[in-house]
Amino acid sequence: QQQVKQSPQSLIVQKGGISIINCAYENTAFDYFPWYQQFPGKGPALLIAIRPDVSEKKEGRFTISFNKSAKQFSLHIMDSQPGDSATYFCAASRNYGGSQGNLIFGKGTKLSVKP
């Protein structure tokens, strides 16, 4: 129930294409779903996050789609660029009365954008 399953493990996309990464969760108590971007040797950087009261959130080229009934959420990167090449992690957590709980991470997706 604590798992977050992420796919694919790796993804190769041509420059200008759309990158799509999917995640699924089981614990219906989760109410915070962030995506992180991580470059080698660096800490994860928050990209975008969503809560279950909305089905989609867009920030620039990054969009989260959220399907509460299916317990799935996905990250779409539009107009993918070589600089987007990194490892992407989805995560989920539960907010305990206003105190942010710890994040449960997916296994990560290594994205390579070919020029």
Place this chain on the structure above:
Amino acid sequence: GAVVSQHPSWVICKSGTSVKIECRSLDFQATTMFWYRQFPKQSLMLMATSNEGSKATYEQGVEKDKFLINHASLTLSTLTVTSAHPEDSSFYICSAPRWGEQYFGPGTRLTVT
């Protein structure tokens, strides 16, 4: 700009010695911080939850006597790896919640020789 800082960014120590890693929240107070460990090409695994003014909460399988956590102020949590061994070599990352989001530090690469 950075929201959470860590120091040092990289440390090498000899087997059997101890090393301290600092995690600071920048310009905000964090009553709770989290410590994660990440092995090469793997995901982040939560080690412990650091609570200001009280004992840390450790995840199953994490030795609390080996990984000492002190959250002495609202902006600083420290992780001390005691009697380090080569298998403790890893990337240690802290995080802190701010405005409902979780922000991570840049990480500390620990190498035990």
